[in-house]
Amino acid sequence: MTPSTAPVALPWWRTVWPFRRRVRAGSGRAVRFLTVLVVVLALCAAALLLLPAGRRLVEDTRDKLGKAKPVTPTGVRASAEVRGHPVGDTIDGLNNRYWGAPGAGASVTYTFAEPFRLVDVIVTNGASTDPERYALQGRALRIEMEATTRDGTTVHESFTLSDKPGSQTFPTGISEVTKVRLVLNSPAGLVGGRHLALAEVEFFQRG
Template sequence: MRSCPACGTANGESDDFCGNCGSYLGWSSEPVRPGRAREPEPVPEPEPESPPKPEAALEPAREPGGNPAAGSEPESVPEPAPEPAANPAVNPAVNPAAEAEAQAPEAAPAPGPPARPEAPARPEQPPEADPADEPIGAVQPGKPVARRPVVRPVAADEAPDGPPCPACGTPNLPGRKFCRRCAAPLRVREQPAALPWWRTMWPFRRRVRGGSGRALRRTLLVLAVAGLVLAGFLFFPLGRYVFEDVRDKLGGTAEISPTGVTASAAAPGHPASAAIDGLTNKYWGAPALGASLTCSFGTPFRLVGIVVHTGVSKEPQEFRRGARPTRADLLVTTEDGKVHRKTVTFNDKPGKQTVRMGISDVRSVELVLREAAGQGEGRPVAVGEVEFFRRT
């Protein structure tokens, strides 16, 4: 068994990575592989034979006073062995085996391994001294030893019959989380299915799981849509007016000419057509207040503004010579026959007077004079020019 150095889980002898945490097992103790031959031990060299040394006389240890030490037993101290006398007759350069062959040539001994010389008797060692009598010296402190992790036993049979590793294909046990060869995770998380296109749009692109409030969100969405539809039906005119007004402000304008013009009354030499001829030196002259000028159009359009030039001329000296309107009513008729009424006030000065409108499907516009300034005998109320603008 090989224990994991990180979590202590027991693993097989052939595993390289831990099955619980995926740590590398190479830092743990290396197991002994079976089938590995042991190296032979070296045979000691035979020592040369030496003559036995005489035993030395044992004398009791004495104190400095000459008396033997009390409580101490006599110790045997071996004397140095005398050196063997040199034999002048023996020549070390002569081989004894060759000399024996020369002396007995007729007897041929059988070849065999040479006899190993007997080991000399070792001298007796003196008895060890009592450790209590020896002085105590300095010692090194002991090295701390870490406790070994407790290894949990595993079953003897660890045949890897589980699914193979998705990375290297090595079979592993069913309970392992990481591969025993490459430490790849064995439990691969499944990829979620692709979302439909409408789920990629906000606010539907958020992934949800079952029972996380999806039904409540759908109910609130349906209620919100139903409320918007109901509000549209209830406030449709107001909503349409706001929508068209925004378009009027953001869009452009263009002048549109009426296809026909009529007046309820006109002064001699100042017909109703003079109010739409594009010139400000001619004017429509109303003989009295209450007279009206009606302009009709061939196709309905979105009326966004009306420009009115009052007085007989735009020059200040000529402007004061004639009567000019100061208040009038605008009656706008749409294609469905509905009439929109608006009262406008004009400034008593030369130049154009702009009136902003915002009415769709206009078919005709009627200008009714209500008040005027500078009236007198033989001085009709003059309207120099009337221009209409549509939305583009």
């Protein structure tokens, strides 16, 4: 007499409908193929959805690991300027001269020779880094930035400045920048015939 053998337990996936049904020989390979295909498709869909975020993470990491270096605009123009305080003073490398703007809403546009990865913008607000001279003119406490990239896309950022002399750094992380426009807003100290003063604007690219 042939001894009886205990039935072999089904794999866990065979206990879930529709796998509980009896399948023909060889159909296990088809099920495995379909399972793998579904997993691969799900991973591809997830990669497509997460790709922009992944790219941003990679670019931001490269910004932090690299050493930023200054990039000088090749052109600068303002919507308005006060006599004796031209907009070119914002890129002359000196913080005791400034661009004088008549009031809020005045803008300055910087253009660059080649597209670059803009990682930081450093703003020296007011008429000077000297506290006494700083307080002599008005200051913009918010600056709206519009960066234009090589393909014509515009990226908007808003900088909130502390009302104090000295430079203030604003991380940006925008690729392929060709033009930057800054708009002065939220004026402080704009009384008694004063105008808005902006001493220096510096741009830094990934090194």
